Amino acid sequence: xxxxxxxxxxxxxxxxxxxxxxxxxxxxxxxxxxxxxxxxxxxxxxxxxxxxxxxxxxxxxxxxxxxxxxxxxxxxxxxxxxxxxxxxxxxxxxxxxxxxxxxxxxxxxxxxxxxxxxxxxxxxxxxxxxxxxxxxxxxxxxxxxxxxxxxxxxxxxxxxxxxxxxxxxxxxxxxxxxxxxxxxxxxxxxxxxxxxxxxxxxxxxxxxxxxxxxxxxxxxxxxxxxxxxxxxxxxxxxxxxxxxxxxxxxxxxxxxxxxxxxxxxxxxxxxxxxxxxxxxxxxxxxxxxxxxxxxxxxxxxxxxxxxxxxxxxxxxxxxxxxxxxxxxxxxxxxxxxxxxxxxxxxxxxxxxxxxxxxxxxxxxxxxxxxxxxxxxxxxxxxxxxxxxxxxxxxxxxxxxxxxxxxxxxxxxxxxxxxxxxxxxxxxxxxxxxxxxxxxxxxxxxxxxxxxxxxxxxxxxxxxxxxxxxxxxxxxx
Amino acid sequence: xxxxxxxxxxxxxxxxxxxxxxxxxxxxxxxxxxxxxxxxxxxxxxxxxxxxxxxxxxxxxxxxxxxxxxxxxxxxxxxxxxxxxxxxxxxxxxxxxxxxxxxxxxxxxxxxxxxxxxxxxxxxxxxxxxxxxxxxxxxxxxxxxxxxxxxxxxxxxxxxxxxxxxxxxxxxxxxxxxxxxxxxxxxxxxxxxxxxxxxxxxxxxxxxxxxxxxxxxxxxxxxxxxxxxxxxxxxxxxxxxxxxxxxxxxxxxxxxxxxxxxxxxxxxxxxxxxxxxxxxxxxxxxxxxxxxxxxxxxxxxxxxxxxxxxxxxxxxxxxxxxxxxxxxxxxxxxxxxxxxxxxxxxxxxxxxxxxxxxxxxxxxxxxxxxxxxxxxxxxxxxxxxxxxxxxxxxxxxxxxxxxxxxxxxxxxxxxxxxxxxxxxxxxxxxxxxxxxxxxxxxxxxxxxxxxxxxxxxxxxxxxxxxxxxxxxxxxxxxxxxxxxxxxxxxxxxxxxxxxxxxx
Numbered sequence: 001x002x003x004x005x006x007x008x009x010x011x012x013x014x015x016x017x018x019x020x021x022x023x024x025x026x027x028x029x030x031x032x033x034x035x036x037x038x039x040x041x042x043x044x045x046x047x048x049x050x051x052x053x054x055x056x057x058x059x060x061x062x063x064x065x066x067x068x069x070x071x072x073x074x075x076x077x078x079x080x081x082x083x084x085x086x087x088x089x090x091x092x093x094x095x096x097x098x099x100x101x102x103x104x105x106x107x108x109x110x111x112x113x114x115x116x117x118x119x120x121x122x123x124x125x126x127x128x129x130x131x132x133x134x135x136x137x138x139x140x141x142x143x144x145x146x147x148x149x150x151x152x153x154x155x156x157x158x159x160x161x162x163x164x165x166x167x168x169x170x171x172x173x174x175x176x177x178x179x180x181x182x183x184x185x186x187x188x189x190x191x192x193x194x195x196x197x198x199x200x201x202x203x204x205x206x207x208x209x210x211x212x213x214x215x216x217x218x219x220x221x222x223x224x225x226x227x228x229x230x231x232x233x234x235x236x237x238x239x240x241x242x243x244x245x246x247x248x249x250x251x252x253x254x255x256x257x258x259x260x261x262x263x264x265x266x267x268x269x270x271x272x273x274x275x276x277x278x279x280x281x282x283x284x285x286x287x288x289x290x291x292x293x294x295x296x297x298x299x300x301x302x303x304x305x306x307x308x309x310x311x312x313x314x315x316x317x318x319x320x321x322x323x324x325x326x327x328x329x330x331x332x333x334x335x336x337x338x339x340x341x342x343x344x345x346x347x348x349x350x351x352x353x354x355x356x357x358x359x360x361x362x363x364x365x366x367x368x369x370x371x372x373x374x375x376x377x378x379x380x381x382x383x384x385x386x387x388x389x390x391x392x393x394x395x396x397x398x399x400x401x402x403x404x405x406x407x408x409x410x411x412x413x414x415x416x417x418x419x420x421x422x423x424x425x426x427x428x429x430x431x432x433x434x435x436x437x438x439x440x441x442x443x444x445x446x447x448x449x450x451x452x453x454x455x456x457x458x459x460x461x462x463x464x465x466x467x468x469x470x471x472x473x474x475x476x
Numbered sequence: 477x478x479x480x481x482x483x484x485x486x487x488x489x490x491x492x493x494x495x496x497x498x499x500x501x502x503x504x505x506x507x508x509x510x511x512x513x514x515x516x517x518x519x520x521x522x523x524x525x526x527x528x529x530x531x532x533x534x535x536x537x538x539x540x541x542x543x544x545x546x547x548x549x550x551x552x553x554x555x556x557x558x559x560x561x562x563x564x565x566x567x568x569x570x571x572x573x574x575x576x577x578x579x580x581x582x583x584x585x586x587x588x589x590x591x592x593x594x595x596x597x598x599x600x601x602x603x604x605x606x607x608x609x610x611x612x613x614x615x616x617x618x619x620x621x622x623x624x625x626x627x628x629x630x631x632x633x634x635x636x637x638x639x640x641x642x643x644x645x646x647x648x649x650x651x652x653x654x655x656x657x658x659x660x661x662x663x664x665x666x667x668x669x670x671x672x673x674x675x676x677x678x679x680x681x682x683x684x685x686x687x688x689x690x691x692x693x694x695x696x697x698x699x700x701x702x703x704x705x706x707x708x709x710x711x712x713x714x715x716x717x718x719x720x721x722x723x724x725x726x727x728x729x730x731x732x733x734x735x736x737x738x739x740x741x742x743x744x745x746x747x748x749x750x751x752x753x754x755x756x757x758x759x760x761x762x763x764x765x766x767x768x769x770x771x772x773x774x775x776x777x778x779x780x781x782x783x784x785x786x787x788x789x790x791x792x793x794x795x796x797x798x799x800x801x802x803x804x805x806x807x808x809x810x811x812x813x814x815x816x817x818x819x820x821x822x823x824x825x826x827x828x829x830x831x832x833x834x835x836x837x838x839x840x841x842x843x844x845x846x847x848x849x850x851x852x853x854x855x856x857x858x859x860x861x862x863x864x865x866x867x868x869x870x871x872x873x874x875x876x877x878x879x880x881x882x883x884x885x886x887x888x889x890x891x892x893x894x895x896x897x898x899x900x901x902x903x904x905x906x907x908x909x910x911x912x913x914x915x916x917x918x919x920x921x922x923x924x925x926x927x928x929x930x931x932x933x934x935x936x937x938x939x940x941x942x943x944x945x946x947x948x949x950x951x952x953x954x955x956x957x958x959x960x961x962x963x964x965x966x967x968x969x970x971x972x973x974x975x976x977x978x979x
Contacts, residue, residue, distance in 0.1 A: 024781075025781050028781050029781075064780070203761050206761060206765065207761065207764070207765050213758055213761070213762065243754060243757065243758060243761070244754055246750065246751065246754070246757045247750070247751065247752065247753050247754030247755070247756065247757045247758075248751065248752070248754065249751050250747060250748055250750070250751030250752065251751070252751065253747065253750045253751040254717055254747060254751075257707050257710060257711065257717070257747070257785055258717065260711070260783060260784045260785030260788070261710065261711050261783050261785045262783065263783060263784050264780070264781055264782060264783050264784065265769070265778075265779075265780045265781070265782055265783075265784055265787055266780045266781060268784060269780065274769075275769075276568070276768070276769045276770045276773065277528075277529045277532050277533075277768055277769070277770060278768060278769055279764060279765050279766065279767060279768050279769075280764045280767050280768065280769060280772060280787050280788040280790070280791065281761055281764030281765045281788065281791075283769060283784050283787055283788060284764070284784040284785065284787060284788035286784070287784065287785075
């Protein structure tokens with residue numbers, strides 16, 4: 001999907017679907033409010049036009065509450081999409097694929113209607129920031145965006161922006177995959193010298209999980225320590241728990257209500273798949289994840305300004321929240337947030353598997369000892385792309401594209417040349433799986449140890465400082 | 477059908493968002509407690525809704541087979557009960573219909589044309605006398621306030637009962653005996669009522685719950701919280717947040733002018749208090765976790781086209797029923813009994829609240845329901861804030877009051893003086909007499925007027941004169957008191973703070 005703006009850009013199935021949903025609700029309210037016939041008629045005209053477009057693009061009739069199916073023939077994409085067995089399933093609560101290489105991100109970009117981050121954008125980020133681009137950009141780990149060029153345009157004209165990312169504190173246990181958006185966000189904060197807000201969605205976890213409010217809030221404080229240990233600047237960073245901040249900021253709540261007024265159940269049904277059996281808390285939660293995208297949610301930071309551009313680095317599965325946010329923003333007089341999307345962090349068992357905080361062997365946890373790290377990578381857990389015997393491996397080489405250890409090095413090994421050499425040597429069979437794993441272990445052990453060291457330094461005082469609503473130091 | 481207006485505790489002035497919500501069929505409900513009391517159709521329906529959701533979640537969560545099976549057994553039993561009582565099959569999302577044969581009520585309910593329609597946004601009836609409250613009590617499953625309860629209130633409070641109780645204006649309740657039981661054992665309670673600030677213009681009907689609540693505060697010496705649902709009005713009306721908040725502050729002045737004790741009263745705007753109280757928000761989230769869309773669909777008639785703000789709003793009107801929403805007042809205690817005086821059209825919010833309360837470990841709030849305040853044009857007519865002649869506004873001058881009563885108050889008199897002297901007038905449909913029922917304190921005087929009007933001894937014009945002479949000083953005094961309420965005083969009432977009382 002692209003955003004639901006009239007006449008703007010290509011219309012993907014999802015975008016048309018969501019625009020039809022909004023327009024359908026609009027026609028219904030005009031009729032109920034007994035508006036002028038001319039106004040109703042023109043709204044109906046637009047609705048009919050959208051329905052025609054939808055049918056043309058998808059080959060299906062529009063039906064409210066039924067988002068475009070996986071198997072549609074998308075005419076502007078050439079041949080029919082793959083058969084059912086090969087779809088990737090991506091939403092904020094579930095990510096799954098049948099492909100060992102992981103989700104097909106190019107297809108996802110088309111389906112969601114975002115834009116691939118090409119070399120020209122990476123070069124431009126380098127130019128505007130004056131810094132070598134982060135390895136995540138160089139290696140396509142942050143691979144997709146919305147409106148990043150506009151953010152850079154404005155920055156060049158001295159119109160700055162702020163960062164917004166978040167964490168759903170469903171448990172105390174955080175793993176290395178959780179750090180990816182924070183590592184990247186810290187880099188952005190440093191090179192652009194901009195403020196950052198981090199939302200801890202303890203209310204969301206309470207609504208979705210079998211946890212008490214106290215537990216969710218406790219996880220929030222524990223997770224905050226790990227986040228702070230990534231090295232954020234306390235003078236430019238505000239971390240907040242929904243449960244605390246909602247009850248401390250009338251401006252935040254006002255924005256939540258504004259958003260809730262302009263999003264219907266049909267829309268969230270279409271975007272998130274909610275049903276009539278869902279509790280009303282889940283149904284209205286998306287507005288809470290949307291609200292930090294608007295700068296007047298943080299009057300203590302932005303002085304009541306509502307027009308400060310927001311940039312959201314997040315994993316691609318969070319995009320539905322922000323498609324909804326971008327659709328609502330112009331209707332309530334706010335600028336749309338821009339986005340940078342990252343790929344998923346593969347589970348140790350392989351890239352089709354979703355990493356799970358409850359499965360200790362599915363990832364490297366931030367609390368793991370050097371020994372545990374070694375065991376997890378070596379013993380059975382890290383999926384290997386190598387051949388079954390040394391002879392075969394020497395002959396045919398390994399497959400770095402499905403090898404989880406190699407994938408992890410892509411995330412964590414800074415040196416491009418070294419990484420490339422490893423890729424070549426592994427593909428040729430020059431190095432064995434065991435050697436590859438050794439390199440990974442030796443990369444991860446110090447990284448985790450240093451994280452634990454920094455985390456030890458984060459006491460309750462420091463957490464409180466980060467989590468207190470206050471002005472931040474920056475130039476806007 | 478033409479609509480009535482309610483005294484509008486939390487609801488709109490009655491010109492509400494009207495037609496987009498279909499006037500809900502009147503429902504018959506008791507609380508949704510297992511094994512508790514008679515099971516009315518609506519109660520069964522709502523219990524089935526909760527149980528159906530429970531079975532679905534157990535299955536999704538892949539719970540133990542034994543657990544799923546026993547939940548299914550209960551579901552099937554409830555479905556059988558439902559069919560037995562209503563003669564219809566249970567269907568999710570379809571509350572019991574109007575025309576069902578309710579077997580334990582004898583003959584079939586009245587035909588479609590005679591139903592009263594009552595929900596928080598719409599009240600309408602075809603009957604000139606107004607809504608049939610006895611039928612409504614049966615349908616909602618509340619309990620009529622009989623003489624014995626009024627006598628008991630007198631005994632426990634040590635005061636003559638308020639005229640609203642004496643005259644059946646507060647006519648229905650839930651759990652009031654329990655409240656009195658606890659009070660007698662020195663376990664006190666607090667009051668909770670509210671207003672939906674949809675406009676600056678308040679009329680005399682809006683004051684009814686506040687007049688009664690003040691009386692309760694005085695005779696029982698208890699704290700009171702008053703919720704101003706500015707967020708609700710923003711969600712339902714074509715208003716800005718600023719307008720809704722402004723109406724809140726203006727309406728608060730009229731409410732304060734009713735004479736509440738500043739040391740025992742907390743008035744709060746949702747927009748302000750939500751952003752000032754993590755405990756309030758926590759309770760809202762707790763309630764929202766335990767109420768499904770199916771349930772609010774059944775209770776309030778929400779649909780898929782409704783915005784998500786409306787769908788989750790009921791939890792916000794529920795939250796003040798729980799004392800730990802106000803830690804500054806109750807020190808974090810969650811077990812203080814709550815009593816909610818409100819118009820009967822607000823009952824759906826609190827049926828939902830009473831259903832949720834035990835599931836989240838809180839006591840159920842008790843309720844006292846009032847009848848609706850008739851529009852000048854007659855008890856079937858919809859009172860409207862945009863029609864200045866449909867009621868007496870708190871800003872009306874003595875002259876305006878006189879004109880409105882004389883010109884617009886629906887008369888139960890006969891067409892000619894001769895006929896009136898011969899046959900008498902009908903006080904039951906005469907709006908001026910109805911207003912006197914609300915505002916004339918002296919029972920004997922009121923009864924004499926009733927008799928004289930019924931016999932034709934007094935004419936409509938004389939009746940109206942009595943009303944005018946009752947209303948003019950009342951409104952003038954209100955305006956005088958309101959003038960004394962400055963921004964400081966409003967701020968004082970609206971600041972979260974401890975209150976003085978004994979609990």
